Amino acid sequence: MLAQLSCTVLSRKELLDHIFKLTLSSSHISRKAKPGNFVHLKVNSDAPLLRRPFSIHSVDRARNRFEILLKVVGKGSAVLSQKSPGETLDLLGPIGNSFSLPPRGREVILVAGGMGIAPLWFLLTRLAGRFSPEDMTVFMGAKSKTELLYADKLKGTQAKLIVATDDGSAGRKGLITEVFLKEIKKRGRDLKKLAVCSCGPHKMLKSMSEIAKSLDLWCQISLETHMACGVGACWGCVVKGNDGTYKRVCVDGPVFDAREVVLE
Ligand SMILES: Cc1cc2nc3c(=O)[nH]c(=O)nc-3n(C[C@H](O)[C@H](O)[C@H](O)COP(=O)(O)OP(=O)(O)OC[C@H]3O[C@@H](n4cnc5c(N)ncnc54)[C@H](O)[C@@H]3O)c2cc1C
Numbered sequence: 001m002l003a004q005l006s007c008t009v010l011s012r013k014e015l016l017d018h019i020f021k022l023t024l025s026s027s028h029i030s031r032k033a034k035p036g037n038f039v040h041l042k043v044n045s046d047a048p049l050l051r052r053p054f055s056i057h058s059v060d061r062a063r064n065r066f067e068i069l070l071k072v073v074g075k076g077s078a079v080l081s082q083k084s085p086g087e088t089l090d091l092l093g094p095i096g097n098s099f100s101l102p103p104r105g106r107e108v109i110l111v112a113g114g115m116g117i118a119p120l121w122f123l124l125t126r127l128a129g130r131f132s133p134e135d136m137t138v139f140m141g142a143k144s145k146t147e148l149l150y151a152d153k154l155k156g157t158q159a160k161l162i163v164a165t166d167d168g169s170a171g172r173k174g175l176i177t178e179v180f181l182k183e184i185k186k187r188g189r190d191l192k193k194l195a196v197c198s199c200g201p202h203k204m205l206k207s208m209s210e211i212a213k214s215l216d217l218w219c220q221i222s223l224e225t226h227m228a229c230g231v232g233a234c235w236g237c238v239v240k241g242n243d244g245t246y247k248r249v250c251v252d253g254p255v256f257d258a259r260e261v262v263l264e
Contacts, residue, residue: 050228
């Protein structure tokens, strides 16, 4: 499944300040990738030496292509964000486990914080045929309106959309985890009927994990730890499990049951 490939950049689009979408050619990734998998991209031939991990955001099997969303936070992502159509990228992928499809009959809730929409969008497209729009809700959070991704695109999916920003400049005011918690408690529905999938910054996923543990929710989270080799050899990306053992985010994850990990 895992392959080392050279793929061509087909397009590069700036979605927001410092946030880019790259479309890359690869029949292997477009055929094999599942929501939650990521690719490990070589930045340059020299520095930075280590590859950088990015979630697979969407695939187009018919056209042998896939997309990643990329936020510029440092040197690696800055270099990758400037790759132009026609340039090639060396990648390893698809890597990691994937989101388990929620059991039928559940109400599906996706909780995305900022760039966390990257793998969740791919998941949403896979769930669309299995669950009716009334049974799918997306919670999308961002620091402010200017950092809010995909609100319009999500409106077009028919899934229910709840937006929150930390400063209240779009949607409800507050952290997306607080809004999510308030909302599921308000409904008074049997929480066992929910299937929650989430991705976002570490702090947000720590809150999701605490909520999942306290309410015993079916909840999967996709973690984004610092990563070195990306193939399970170096143990540089571990997360502690409830049982005290360590799991590698790259190959045992990046998707974990939120009730089974201890996030610091
Ligand atoms: C499985 C997985 C999937 C990911 N998917 C995406 C994605 O779809 N889109 C996206 O934009 N990013 C994603 N990331 C994060 C992305 O890999 C990092 O932002 C990138 O590697 C940073 O490289 P850099 O050289 O630009 O920054 P560095 O120079 O390495 O770091 C710059 C700053 O960012 C912080 N940082 C770097 N990596 C991480 C990280 N993994 N988590 C938290 N803080 C970090 C550093 O501490 C530092 O403060 C993912 C990470 C993982 C593990």
